[in-house]
Amino acid sequence: xxxxxxxxxxxxxxxxxxxxxxxxxxxxxxxxxxxxxxxxxxxxxxxxxxxxxxxxxxxxxxxxxxxxxxxxxxxxxxxxxxxxxxxxxxxxxxxxxxxxxxxxxxxxxxxxxxxxxxxxxxxxxxxxxxxxxxxxxxxxxxxxxxxxxxxxxxxxxxxxxxxxxxxxxxxxxxxxxxxxxxxxxxxxxxxxxxxxxxxxxxxxxxxxxxxxxxxxxxxxxxxxxxxxxxxxxxxxxxxxxxxxxxxxxxxxxxxxxxxxxxxxxxxxxxxxxxxxxxxxxxxxxxxxxxxxxxxxxxxxxxxxxxxxxxxxxxxxxxxxxxxxxxxxxxxxxxxxxxxxxxxxxxxxxxxxxxxxxxxxxxxxxxxxxxxxxxxxxxxxxxxxxxxxxxxxxxxxxxxxxxxxxxxxxxxxxxxxxxxxxxxxxxxxxxxxxxxxxxxxxxxxxxxxxxxxxxxxxxxxxxxxxxxxxxxxxxxxxxxxxxxxxxxxxxxxxxxxxxxxxxxxxxxxxxxxxxxxxxxxxxxxxxxxxxxxxxxxxxxxxxxxxxxxxxxxxxxxxxxxxxxxxxxxxxxxxxxxxxxxxxxxxxxx
Amino acid sequence: xxxxxxxxxxxxxxxxxxxxxxxxxxxxxxxxxxxxxxxxxxxxxxxxxxxxxxxxxxxxxxxxxxxxxxxxxxxxxxxxxxxxxxxxxxxxxxxxxxxxxxxxxxxxxxxxxxxxxxxxxxxxxxxxxxxxxxxxxxxxxxxxxxxxxxxxxxxxxxxxxxxxxxxxxxxxxxxxxxxxxxxxxxxxxxxxxxxxxxxxxxxxxxxxxxxxxxxxxxxxxxxxxxxxxxxxxxxxxxxxxxxxxxxxxxxxxxxxxxxxxxxxxxxxxxxxxxxxxxxxxxxxxxxxxxxxxxxxxxxxxxxxxxxxxxxxxxxxxxxxxxxxxxxxxxxxxxxxxxxxxxxxxxxxxxxxxxxxxxxxxxxxxxxxxxx
Numbered sequence: 001x002x003x004x005x006x007x008x009x010x011x012x013x014x015x016x017x018x019x020x021x022x023x024x025x026x027x028x029x030x031x032x033x034x035x036x037x038x039x040x041x042x043x044x045x046x047x048x049x050x051x052x053x054x055x056x057x058x059x060x061x062x063x064x065x066x067x068x069x070x071x072x073x074x075x076x077x078x079x080x081x082x083x084x085x086x087x088x089x090x091x092x093x094x095x096x097x098x099x100x101x102x103x104x105x106x107x108x109x110x111x112x113x114x115x116x117x118x119x120x121x122x123x124x125x126x127x128x129x130x131x132x133x134x135x136x137x138x139x140x141x142x143x144x145x146x147x148x149x150x151x152x153x154x155x156x157x158x159x160x161x162x163x164x165x166x167x168x169x170x171x172x173x174x175x176x177x178x179x180x181x182x183x184x185x186x187x188x189x190x191x192x193x194x195x196x197x198x199x200x201x202x203x204x205x206x207x208x209x210x211x212x213x214x215x216x217x218x219x220x221x222x223x224x225x226x227x228x229x230x231x232x233x234x235x236x237x238x239x240x241x242x243x244x245x246x247x248x249x250x251x252x253x254x255x256x257x258x259x260x261x262x263x264x265x266x267x268x269x270x271x272x273x274x275x276x277x278x279x280x281x282x283x284x285x286x287x288x289x290x291x292x293x294x295x296x297x298x299x300x301x302x303x304x305x306x307x308x309x310x311x312x313x314x315x316x317x318x319x320x321x322x323x324x325x326x327x328x329x330x331x332x333x334x335x336x337x338x339x340x341x342x343x344x345x346x347x348x349x350x351x352x353x354x355x356x357x358x359x360x361x362x363x364x365x366x367x368x369x370x371x372x373x374x375x376x377x378x379x380x381x382x383x384x385x386x387x388x389x390x391x392x393x394x395x396x397x398x399x400x401x402x403x404x405x406x407x408x409x410x411x412x413x414x415x416x417x418x419x420x421x422x423x424x425x426x427x428x429x430x431x432x433x434x435x436x437x438x439x440x441x442x443x444x445x446x447x448x449x450x451x452x453x454x455x456x457x458x459x460x461x462x463x464x465x466x467x468x469x470x471x472x473x474x475x476x477x478x479x480x481x482x483x484x485x486x487x488x489x490x491x492x493x494x495x496x497x498x499x500x501x502x503x504x505x506x507x508x509x510x511x512x513x514x515x516x517x518x519x520x521x522x523x524x525x526x527x528x529x530x531x532x533x534x535x536x537x538x539x540x541x542x543x544x545x546x547x548x549x550x551x552x553x554x555x556x557x558x559x560x561x562x563x564x565x566x567x568x569x570x571x572x573x574x575x576x577x578x579x580x581x582x583x584x585x586x587x588x
Numbered sequence: 589x590x591x592x593x594x595x596x597x598x599x600x601x602x603x604x605x606x607x608x609x610x611x612x613x614x615x616x617x618x619x620x621x622x623x624x625x626x627x628x629x630x631x632x633x634x635x636x637x638x639x640x641x642x643x644x645x646x647x648x649x650x651x652x653x654x655x656x657x658x659x660x661x662x663x664x665x666x667x668x669x670x671x672x673x674x675x676x677x678x679x680x681x682x683x684x685x686x687x688x689x690x691x692x693x694x695x696x697x698x699x700x701x702x703x704x705x706x707x708x709x710x711x712x713x714x715x716x717x718x719x720x721x722x723x724x725x726x727x728x729x730x731x732x733x734x735x736x737x738x739x740x741x742x743x744x745x746x747x748x749x750x751x752x753x754x755x756x757x758x759x760x761x762x763x764x765x766x767x768x769x770x771x772x773x774x775x776x777x778x779x780x781x782x783x784x785x786x787x788x789x790x791x792x793x794x795x796x797x798x799x800x801x802x803x804x805x806x807x808x809x810x811x812x813x814x815x816x817x818x819x820x821x822x823x824x825x826x827x828x829x830x831x832x833x834x835x836x837x838x839x840x841x842x843x844x845x846x847x848x849x850x851x852x853x854x855x856x857x858x859x860x861x862x863x864x865x866x867x868x869x870x871x872x873x874x875x876x877x878x879x880x881x882x883x884x885x886x887x888x889x890x891x892x893x894x895x896x897x898x899x900x901x902x903x904x905x906x907x908x909x910x911x912x913x914x915x916x917x918x919x920x921x922x923x924x925x926x927x928x929x930x931x932x933x934x935x936x937x938x939x940x941x942x943x944x945x946x947x948x949x950x951x952x953x954x955x956x957x958x959x
Contacts, residue, residue: 065872
């Protein structure tokens with residue numbers, strides 16, 4: 001082998017360090033010389049240490065590779081995922097029973113890069129088989145616009161995505177997008193609201209609780225029961241159509257906890273497609289609409305007068321003719337043209353009577369009382385769409401009198417319902433909420449004595465038995481309520497033709513648990529109502545329908561109305577056996 | 589192409605004298621590199637708005653030039669290598685200084701010179717030249733009495749380290765320092781001195797930590813991943829985990845799409861994801877083989893200059909691989925360092941080709957001047 005080695009001439013460097021020895025002997029000599037050199041010996045020892053260090057490093061890397069890739073992939077994943085910008089999805093919204101009301105889906109959208117599309121005609125033809133509604137002409141135009149990114153179709157279903165994949169067309173790509181889905185559509189539109197395209201809440205709970213929904217992944221349970229929401233929606237829509245109304249609002253509230261079980265505003269819109277909705281459809285009539293509510297306010301007038309002791313239920317007032325008040329004249333809608341007892345004033349909804357009752361109350365006290373019921377401040381409900389009540393700047397006597405029968409102070413439906421619930425439930429202030437509560441709050445301020453509250457329940461039962469609210473009666477459920485018919489103010493005056501008809505009720509009234517409110521905006525009287533478009537004719541049947549259908553769901557058992565215990569609970573002094581009989585007795 | 593042992597042509601003689609095992613190892617790395625860049629290139633090219641195989645095409649071109657340089661240099665004798673190293677050092681040094689004034693700022697550092705048609709990072713070329721010159725100075729210190737080789741080497745190190753720190757290029761400074769220390773160690777310097785310098789070096793890194801914000805942030809992020817953005821490292825580990833034993837298959841990797849620098853500093857995770865643990869172990873083994881075989885062969889080396897130069901080049905080569913792979917596996921703070929012969933990167937590849945050429949030249953059997 002050595003014979004075949006190439007021959008080299010000597011290097012000109014120091015011979016001991018030269019490569020170029022041309023004979024094996026010289027080679028051996030150099031090696032001996034080098035071996036003698038202690039520095040080189042030491043260097044070799046040190047080099048061995050360096051080599052060991054390198055070997056250790058390479059072994060460490062190999063070990064780490066095993067560690068990461070084989071042995072402990074899950075532990076690594078969890079530790080590193082905390083450092084990754086984890087994708088946080090918006091929390092679901094569910095009803096009180098866990099029914100899904102809003103959720104976020106990851107959907108693929110299809111885009112094309114025209115530069116990579118080989119055969120445009122083939123691509124479009126094949127895509128058309130997957131998306132029959134594809135606008136081929138518009139897409140073709142887009143693809144010739146010179147852009148490198150063209151949307152083909154947003155929000156594909158998984159099946160469509162698979163079908164597109166199966167086409168095997170080049171130049172197409174999927175972009176993952178988040179989409180908020182509202183499975184109940186318009187049914188919950190005014191409660192849930194909707195989001196912007198970048199998933200920020202714009203309306204409803206999505207807006208007011210945006211922070212909660214983005215910070216926690218836990219689904220958010222609302223107080224709403226979708227079944228009650230649905231039947232409220234149905235009944236209200238029915239009432240609206242029957243009387244050719246422009247809108248409506250309704251709600252069901254638990255008078256113990258303040259939980260709102262249903263809250264409907266009509267017309268509504270599809271929150272999955274909010275941009276298509278009209279302003280009117282997006283307007284929440286139940287919380288953002290401020291209305292003069294009319295006679296339902298007599299609940300507050302009479303409850304305050306009773307509470308202050310300025311009247312008793314046996315007191316009578318002269319309601320024979322319209323009451324002149326300065327340049328105003330106060331009329332009754334259902335004139336009895338006689339002396340009326342306090343229960344009669346309530347049952348027949350006499351404005352003349354209510355005006356006379358409030359004259360015994362100081363205006364400041366009236367304002368304070370209405371304020372304590374939450375009627376002078378925006379509702380604390382968890383929605384951004386709440387109105388500020390329209391309160392007169394100066395609380396004059398005329399304001400006091402008109403407010404006594406529900407004109408001159410505009411409030412929202414949810415404010416009225418909360419205030420009425422507070423009067424009915426034994427006199428504890430109800431704070432309305434859209435979030436599920438498991439217990440009634442323990443710190444409800446007392447706004448009324450329980451005696452007055454009991455009297456009001458009796459009066460409301462009488463309205464349904466004998467008065468303006470007869471069509472709200474549902475046998476066995478002891479409905480008590482109060483009608484409200486208000487002329488809507490227009491251009492500084494009132495318009496007799498455009499009205500707001502409402503009915504507020506609670507059941508079972510001897511031990512009230514649920515409050516039902518319905519309001520129909522601008523109903524027109526029809527044959528069935530003999531041309532009337534009042535709360536009793538228009539809204540009371542809606543409430544009756546809701547009560548009849550909701551009671552089984554809410555597990556309210558029907559009772560015997562003639563049960564002496566129940567009769568005793570609802571007995572009104574001066575009204576035994578019904579208002580008419582009492583009135584007849586008074587007349588004698 | 590069989591080459592007869594009696595073939596006395598330049599190439600024939602080269603073939604029979606060159607260390608063919610090392611050459612084979614390098615060739616293997618180059619082949620891995622081409623495969624992996626093909627996998628990683630489309631993602632990187634998409635970021636630059638280039639066509640999918642932009643990096644592959646450029647890499648193949650630079651690879652060709654690199655192989656020519658490597659083979660060319662490996663034909664030279666030690667004297668010629670020293671001459672080339674001196675020339676290269678002076679040129680590269682001037683260009684490095686020039687980058688401080690006319691260089692293009694990329695990601696906060698001025699390391700690049702943009703010339704028509706190509707961009708070069710001159711500091712890359714300082715490395716092999718510096719190692720060979722230091723080896724010469726240390727060996728002359730021993731051979732020639734009263735020749736202040738160590739002091740000159742120290743001076744060379746200091747000016748090199750200064751211009752690198754001015755870039756600022758902490759990674760290359762650390763690498764050069766490590767190589768210098770290794771050569772100092774092997775040249776027989778007292779262990780106390782080495783220990784002192786290592787302490788000083790650690791102090792230097794500490795100083796860098798205090799003075800250079802990007803160094804501080806990288807070290808902080810390594811020590812405490814929650815302190816900042818560890819996106820690259822998280823993606824890198826994710827890629828390895830996806831790979832498993834055999835990988836997801838060539839071109840099937842997903843993480844590379846969202847892994848910045850997948851074709852350069854983070855090519856090892858791409859190998860992990862697409863080719864799996866086995867391929868990664870093979871890559872580690874090839875690096876270890878080249879380095880350790882080189883060290884082993886030095887046991888028989890009698891020329892002190894060649895001993896120091898080869899040891900220095902091997903340390904540079906091995907450290908660069910270890911630092912790159914260690915960073916990708918979260919064993920070390922991330923450092924902008926390529927994986928030798930595998931990563932894309934013209935200047936780095938050419939610099940490594942020069943280093944390999946010098947290494948092969950100095951490890952040739954009985955290498956010497958041509959007749």
